[in-house]
Amino acid sequence: MFRLKGGNQLLPDTFARLLGERVRKNCKVTTLTHDAGGVAVTFTEGPDKKEQTLKGDYAVMCVSPLMIAGIQVTPGWPEAKKFALEHTPMGMQSRIVLQAKTRFWEGDTLPSINLETGNSTMGLVYECAGEVPGESCVLMGSGPPVLSAEDALAAFRKFYPGHNKDSIERAIVHEWWKEEPLAFGCERHAFALGKLARIWPHLIQPVGRVHFAGAAYDNLPWGQDAATRSARRVALAIDGV
Ligand SMILES: Cc1cc2nc3c(=O)[nH]c(=O)nc-3n(C[C@H](O)[C@H](O)[C@H](O)COP(=O)(O)OP(=O)(O)OC[C@H]3O[C@@H](n4cnc5c(N)ncnc54)[C@H](O)[C@@H]3O)c2cc1C
Missing domain, CATH: 3.50.50.60 (FAD/NAD(P)-binding domain)
Structure with missing residues (x-):
């Protein structure tokens, strides 16, 4: 990217x-x-x-x-x-950001964390800013326009197909249309x-x-x-x- x-x-x-x-x-x-x-x-x-x-x-x-x-x-x-x-x-979407302490999916059974999930709460997940040095990392995803951080994290944990325990320490959902009411659609x-x-x-x-x-x-x-x-x-x- x-x-x-x-x-x-x-x-x-x-x-x-x-x-x-x-x-x-x-x-x-x-x-x-x-x-x-x-x-x-x-x-x-x-x-x-x-x-x-x-x-x-x-x-x-x-x-x-x-x-x-x-x-x-x-x-x-x-x-x-x-x-x-x-x-x-x-369409309308919210932006989901998951901050993790480590690339917990590495060494698991997955070829990549970039996934089309089939889950309606978090339809996509992919790694972002992978070039930034350090162990911690950021995963991004898309969700429905109205979504809580708790529900986004629960959805990730439901569809994540690997066996490793995730190291996510923070979930953020940006419902951008609330901040910019004219940027609708x-x-x-x-x-x-x-x-x-x-x-x-x-x-x-x-x-x-x-x-x-x-x-x-x-x-x-x-x-x-x-x-x-x-x-x-x-x-x-x-x-x-
Ligand atoms: C979470 C999320 C993830 C996305 N992911 C992707 C992606 O991976 N790839 C991709 O290609 N696209 C993605 N998109 C979509 C992409 O961001 C939008 O399609 C694109 O930005 C739309 O551009 P636009 O110029 O058509 O509209 P906007 O960027 O919405 O611009 C329309 C502007 O019109 C203004 N406006 C409306 N009414 C008025 C008025 N009466 N007077 C003055 N100004 C007005 C609004 O304030 C707004 O600034 C994503 C969007 C979201 C929300």
């Missing part, structure tokens, strides 16, 4: 620093108006939630379909786009049988000067791959105009 020294958050933070005042963080968009000549978004900023408007040539909605419904759009979406946005299934799930023809390609198509990027707006299954590729598609589309 590859990652940036200092954490992957460095990447968006560096983009934001280089873009300077053009990046406004923690602003909730409440309305979007668009016509053949341009777009305008209304948003609230700061602790007093002061309402402001920003005009532009294009808008790129990098917002999960689950959250787009909360933005008032004028004129409203065409019928095909509306159907696609309202029927695109989005993470990866797109498969479309229900019979729905694809009504959703595709309307989901990814622009509406006039409004484009769509993010994990939902691509046909790759993994969230970050889909989000990155859709952003490139939109950047090329706008740049090519």
Whole structure:
């Protein structure tokens, strides 16, 4: 697994620093108006939630379909786009972190601790930061959006197929959507049988000067791959105009 020294958050933070005042963080968009000549978004900023408007040539909605419904759009979406946005299934997950004193699975019957578990409480487990020196280690996993650390640890102990006693000393569950209520919906799930023809390609198509990027707006299954590729598609589309 590859990652940036200092954490992957460095990447968006560096983009934001280089873009300077053009990046406004923690602003909730409440309305979007668009016509053949341009777009305008209304948003609230700061602790007093002061309402402001920003005009532009294009808008790129990098917002999960689950959250787009909360933005008032004028004129409203065409019928095909509306159907696609309202029927695109989005998943939610929590991040599970298990801190262990030793690589207790080594020397056990397992070829690796990187497992698809078949357990609905902790669907995946894999070692992270293995290059960090020292005996202790970190295992990561994914769970349902609402999960306690105790239940995550109990699930691990239930599905762990080895015989060695684990040396886990701490379990943490990060229910990220509680801290960032607008970041709701993470990866797109498969479309229900019979729905694809009504959703595709309307989901990814622009509406006039409004484009769509993010994990939902691509046909790759993994969230970050889909989000990155859709952003490139939109950047090329706008740049090519
Ligand atoms: C626990 C967990 C594990 C994951 N593991 C993987 C993995 O292994 N591989 C992988 O590829 N993906 C993984 N993902 C998924 C991946 O993180 C997401 O698919 C990806 O980050 C989505 O990017 P995005 O830009 O589409 O949406 P987000 O990163 O959710 O960005 C949308 C943004 O829109 C903002 N927003 C919403 N409404 C408004 C509004 N009205 N006004 C202003 N802003 C608004 C939100 O605050 C948010 O910042 C995982 C996700 C989770 C939670």
